[in-house]
Amino acid sequence: MAEESQWQELVIRHLRLPDWERREVTQELDLIGDRAQRFLRRYGLLLPAPIYHWTLSFELATGGSHLTGEGGDEMLSTYRARAALAALRSPRSLLHRSRAMSFLANVAPGSARAPLLRRTYASIYPLAHKQWMTPDAFSSFVERYAAQEASEPLSWRQALHWNISLRTVIAMKQNSGAIALDYDVKHLDPFFDATFVSALAQSRRTAGFVNRTQATSYLAGDLLPLKLLGRRSKAAFNNAYFAKMSRAFAETWDGSGVDSELVDAEALKREWLKPVPPGPSTALLQAAWMAQHGVPQVPVTANTSSPDSNEL
Secondary structure, three states: OOOOHHHHHHHHHHHOOOOOOOOOOOOOOOOOOHHHHHHHHHHOOOOOHHHHHHHHHHHHOOOOEEEOOOOHHHHHOOOHHHHHHHHHHOHHHHHOHHHHHHHHHHHOOHHHHHHHHHHHHHHHHHHOOOOOEOHHHHHHHHHHHHHHHHOOOOOHHHHHHHHHOOHHHHHHHHHHHHHHHHOOOEEEOHHHOHHHHHHHHHHOOOOOOOOHHHHHHHHHOOOOOHHHHOOOOOOOOHHHHOOHHHHHHHHHOOOOOOOOOOEOHHHHHHHHOOOOOOHHHHHHHHHHHHHHOOOOOOOOOOOOOOOOHHHO
């Protein structure tokens, strides 16, 4: 599910890069593997839970910079205005109830969008969340997530800036940047950079791009192979993170270390033991392991290597 060798090799050949250092990875990205355990003991429980995986490449980039494509999903996706225009160009599609509801959810003002989104999320998110959340917790999740998404501006330009203001994005940037400094590395996420986002917002009309292929072609069409620009597949890392040690822990887990008001422990254990465990539960597995082994979720000695270390 995480295999991307062919795409990596395609890029390397196209760019004619003479130097390519690779690490062969098998079980090293386990959520509670040796690397993750060292990380959790040093930094505590951080967002996103698999953020420890960057340390693999930070070790290779010591003394230099570390560039990622984080934010591509957010910056290159179809936003509200484009989705609404697409529906208007195919009015017959609005005869389908689900598409009509989607159209309304895109064009309605925030106060009206929230209840529409609540109904939508209540029906689509049970597959990823509801099985292991208590009913009250799931209702609260849907309420809060709908409120957040309802605040997205209709304008594509404004929506780009809205996206990088989200708490999850800010936390990820601050955490990865501070950890990178421990490795003497400058960590860069260009898609989340405010200067880039401003330039991108000014480059197009209000509705933005038709789709991701058009967006990628606009940004890097003269740099990357055509096959890559039109790629539709996407890697999934659930099983790379829920590897051997995580599954062994899940099999013997007694349900401790999670908030029983929010989590149905028995249901969560069943989800962890499925062939593909749910990605949104990664932090819960780490929290349960930390509680069982007496590891504080917030370390006693905070990282002091950077001005932003208090954000960890």
